[in-house]
Amino acid sequence: MSELTDLTIAEAQRRLRARELTSLELTRAVLARLEATDAALHAFITRTPERALEQAQAADARLAAGDAPALCGIPLAIKDIILTKGVRTTAGSNILANFIAPYDATVTRKLRDAGAVFVGKANCDEFAMGSSNENSAYGPARNPWQRDRVPGGSSGGSAVAVAARQALGALGTDTGGSIRQPASLTGIVGLKPTYGRVSRYGVIAYASSLDQVGPMARTVEDCALLLEAIAGHDPLDSTSVPRPVPAYAAQLGAGIKGLRIGLPKEYFVEGMAADVVNGVRDAVRQLEALGAVVEDVSLPHTEYAIAAYYLIATAEASSNLARYDGTRYGLRADRNHGLLDMYQQTRSQGFGPEVKRRIMLGTYALSAGYYDAFYLKAQQVRTLIRRDFEQVFARCQAIVTPTTPTTAFRIGEKVTDPLEMYLSDIFTISVNLAGLPGLALPCGFDRGGLPIGLQIIGRPFDELTVLQTGYAYEQATPWHDRQPPE
Amino acid sequence: MAITREAVRHIALLARLPLSAEEEVAFTEQLDHILAHFQRLDNLDTSAVEPTAHIAPMATPFRDDVVVNQPDPDAWLANSPARDGRFFKVPKIIE
Numbered sequence: 236m237s238e239l240t241d242l243t244i245a246e247a248q249r250r251l252r253a254r255e256l257t258s259l260e261l262t263r264a265v266l267a268r269l270e271a272t273d274a275a276l277h278a279f280i281t282r283t284p285e286r287a288l289e290q291a292q293a294a295d296a297r298l299a300a301g302d303a304p305a306l307c308g309i310p311l312a313i314k315d316i317i318l319t320k321g322v323r324t325t326a327g328s329n330i331l332a333n334f335i336a337p338y339d340a341t342v343t344r345k346l347r348d349a350g351a352v353f354v355g356k357a358n359c360d361e362f363a364m365g366s367s368n369e370n371s372a373y374g375p376a377r378n379p380w381q382r383d384r385v386p387g388g389s390s391g392g393s394a395v396a397v398a399a400r401q402a403l404g405a406l407g408t409d410t411g412g413s414i415r416q417p418a419s420l421t422g423i424v425g426l427k428p429t430y431g432r433v434s435r436y437g438v439i440a441y442a443s444s445l446d447q448v449g450p451m452a453r454t455v456e457d458c459a460l461l462l463e464a465i466a467g468h469d470p471l472d473s474t475s476v477p478r479p480v481p482a483y484a485a486q487l488g489a490g491i492k493g494l495r496i497g498l499p500k501e502y503f504v505e506g507m508a509a510d511v512v513n514g515v516r517d518a519v520r521q522l523e524a525l526g527a528v529v530e531d532v533s534l535p536h537t538e539y540a541i542a543a544y545y546l547i548a549t550a551e552a553s554s555n556l557a558r559y560d561g562t563r564y565g566l567r568a569d570r571n572h573g574l575l576d577m578y579q580q581t582r583s584q585g586f587g588p589e590v591k592r593r594i595m596l597g598t599y600a601l602s603a604g605y606y607d608a609f610y611l612k613a614q615q616v617r618t619l620i621r622r623d624f625e626q627v628f629a630r631c632q633a634i635v636t637p638t639t640p641t642t643a644f645r646i647g648e649k650v651t652d653p654l655e656m657y658l659s660d661i662f663t664i665s666v667n668l669a670g671l672p673g674l675a676l677p678c679g680f681d682r683g684g685l686p687i688g689l690q691i692i693g694r695p696f697d698e699l700t701v702l703q704t705g706y707a708y709e710q711a712t713p714w715h716d717r718q719p720p721e
Numbered sequence: 722m723a724i725t726r727e728a729v730r731h732i733a734l735l736a737r738l739p740l741s742a743e744e745e746v747a748f749t750e751q752l753d754h755i756l757a758h759f760q761r762l763d764n765l766d767t768s769a770v771e772p773t774a775h776i777a778p779m780a781t782p783f784r785d786d787v788v789v790n791q792p793d794p795d796a797w798l799a800n801s802p803a804r805d806g807r808f809f810k811v812p813k814i815i816e
Binding site for chain 2: 333334335337431470473474476539542553560561564571572575576578579582583591592602609611618654657670
C-alpha cells in the first residue's frame with residue numbers, strides 16, 4: 236500500500252505546507268487503504284469518502300492560499316459516540332442506528348473549522364461501555380497485530396484506524412480507560428486529558444463526571460497537535476474549564492532530567508502477564524537513563540477503584556440513557572400498546588446486554604434504600620482515591636504504570652464473565668475518578684508479538700509534563716516505528 | 722448482600738427495561754456476582770469523608786437568560802419517529 240499512509244500528522248503537515256503533497260493525494264491514499272482493509276478489521280461503522288474528498292479539496296485551497304491551520308488537510312477518524320453534523324452517529328448502538336447528527340460536537344466543529352478531513356465514524360463499544368469493542372451492535376473491530384484478538388475498547392475502532400493506517404489520527408473518548416487501553420493493545424499513543432480540558436458538548440454521554448474526549452495517533456507529537464486543536468473552554472459545556480491551552484507540540488523536547496516519577500506498588504499485582512511487568516520495568520530503567528528520578532510510591536485505595544467506578548459510572552449512565560425511549564429520536568418499537576410499552580419495547584430491543592447490565596446496576600445504586608450504601612459511598616471513596624494522588628503529586632511530577640494487566644486477549648475470551656472484564660480496567664480507572672491526565676504509549680512487545688503499553692499520569696492540567704515524558708521515552712526507543720503485519 | 726430476582730424485576734421496571742425470564746435469571750446471577758465485589762467498599766471508614774460529586778475545580782457558571790439560537794423545528798424533528806408539524810407524536814398518555 237502507499238507509503239503516504241505511513242506519514243505521521245507532523246510529517247504530513249510539513250509536506251502539505253511545502254506543497255510537496257496535496258490533501259487530495261493523501262486522502263485518496265488513506266481512503267484506498269480503508270477500503271482495502273476494513274472488511275477484515277471493521278474499524279468503521281460509517282465511512283464518508285465523498286465528504287472526505289470534498290473536505291480535502293477545500294483544505295488544498297486553503298493550503299494554497301497560505302491560510303491553513305495546523306490540521307488542515309489531515310485525514311482523521313472520529314469515534315462514533317461524537318456527533319458529526321449530517322452524518323449517521325450511532326454510539327455503537329442499535330437504538331441510534333439511523334440517527335443523523337443535527338449538529339457537530341464542539342470537538343468536531345473545531346477540527347472541521349481547522350480544515351481536517353473526516354474519513355468515517357469509528358467503531359466502538361455500545362455507548363462507550365466496554366473494554367474490547369465486542370459490545371458494538373455492529374460487530375467487533377479486530378486488532379491488526381493479530382486479527383483474532385480484540386483491539387480493546389471502548390475506542391477500539393479509533394485505535395485500529397490509526398494502527399492500521401486507515402487514518403493519520405483519531406478522536407476517542409475515555410471514561411474508565413477507553414482511549415488508553417485500546418491504544419496500548421494496538422501499539423499506538425492515546426491521551427485522556429484532564430477532566431474539563433476538552434469540551435463534551437455533542438459527545439453522547441455515558442458518565443458525565445468521567446467522560447473526556449482525547450487524541451489517538453501514532454506518535455506523542457501527533458497527539459500533542461490534536462490536543463491543541465480540540466482543547467479549550469467551551470461555553471456550551473459547563474464542565475469545561477476556562478484555562479488557556481499551552482502550545483504542547485512546540486515544547487515537547489524539553490527533556491526529563493531531574494523529573495521526579497512515582498512508581499506505585501499497587502500497580503504490580505498478581506495475575507499480570509510477566510512480559511507486561513518486564514516491559515514496564517524496562518521502560519522505567521529507560522526513563523532513569525534519560526535523567527528521571529524514579530521512586531516507589533503508594534496509592535493505597537487502588538483496590539477500591541473498580542467498585543467505586545462501576546457504581547458512579549453506571550449510576551450516571553442510568554440517568555444519561557433514560558432519554559433513549561423512542562419519543563424524540565432513535566429507534567421506536569412499532570406495534571406497542573401505549574406509552575409505557577413504547578418505552579419498554581424500544582429500550583428492550585435497542586440496547587445490548589452490557590448496556591442493560593450497567594443501566595440496571597446504576598438504577599439499583601441510586602434506588603431508595605441503596606443510595607447511601609452504594610452511590611454516596613462510592614463518591615466518598617472517590618475522594619479517598621483523589622487524595623491518594625494528591626499526596627503522591629506533592630512529591631512527584633508524574634506517575635508511571637502499566638496500562639493493562641495483559642496484552643490483547645482473544646475475541647470471545649472474556650464475554651462470559653462481565654466482572655472479569657471490569658477488573659481488567661484496574662490501571663486506568665483511578666485516573667478518571669481523580670480527573671487526571673493520562674497518556675498511554677508503546678513500550679515493547681510480548682513474546683507473542685503483541686504490543687505492551689506504558690501509562691504516564693500527570694497532575695491536573697499538566698498534560699505538558701505527561702507529553703514531554705512520553706516524548707522523551709518515545710524518541711529513545713524503537714517501538715513507534717513498528718507496524719502491524721499486512 | 723445477595724440481590725434477589727424480585728429486586729431485579731423491580732429495577733427493570735424502574736429502568737423501563739423489561740426482561741425475559743431467561744434474562745432475569747442471568748442478570749440476577751451476574752449482578753449478584755458484581756455487587757459482591759462492590760461489598761469491599763464497606764471495609765473503608767468514610768464517615769468523615771466528603772463525597773466527590775464533581776472533580777473539576779469550579780462552581781456552576783452562569784450566563785444571562787437570553788435566547789441565543791433560532792428555532793429550527795425541521796432540523797430538530799428530523800430524527801423523530803413520528804411527527805406532526807412542530808410536535809413529536811407519541812401514543813396516548815391518558816386513556
